[in-house]
Amino acid sequence: MILDTNALSAWADGNPACRPFFEQARRIVVPVIVLGEYLYGIRQSRFRDRYDGWLASVMPLVELASVTPVTADHYASLRLHLKSHGTPIPANDVWIAALVRELRLPLLSNDQHFDQCPDLQRLTF
Template sequence: MNGKCLLDTNIVIALFKGEPKVLKELARCKTYVPAIVIGELRYGAEKSERSDSNHTQIDALINEVIVLPITTEMGNYYGEIKNQLRSSGKRIPENDIWIAAISMENDIALFTRDKHFANINDLKTKSWDI
């Protein structure tokens, strides 16, 4: 293992699809998932025609990774990030601000395909353009 990986929703979906590059990279690290991502996945499963199998896949993921909950300190990071984005005239989805806060509080690089995370100062990311 090379370190820690915090997964954004799009990387979890790539993992579920069995994308080889994602599987290879994640095999090298201890994997963390924000509780916010679990919520996004559950929402996607609820509206899916394959709801039961999607929920089963999410349950299996939860048993294999460390799920990071929201904490008071993350709320502090959230406020700082949201203000920094407002001051710079940048906007990103609310859930992604929380995901960034979780990454920053835990000092774990965020694995994502979303380019808008680059608008957040001091956020460590690893991006894949697959």
């Protein structure tokens, strides 16, 4: 399972709605894009120390997914598809969707705009 930023944040906050997904997941993958968005958010938080500590404790438990040339190819195809259908989504989310397609894993996210991406399974919590 690949995490979107809202899923990573929900996990950090102990949201009980996402707990079953983490208990059942064989793999938990955090895209480097999600890590960047999350770090940006916690650097603005008054609870930065708490979230930094939490992140340091979970990073050894997850796989970090970086962008590859294959990801870039998926990104280009997805962005063109979304543009031609008049359904653009935020640029960072296109990169996340490209990694989802490359790794062929479901995405845990509450962002409905991912449903516009073909060949992507979105899990909601």
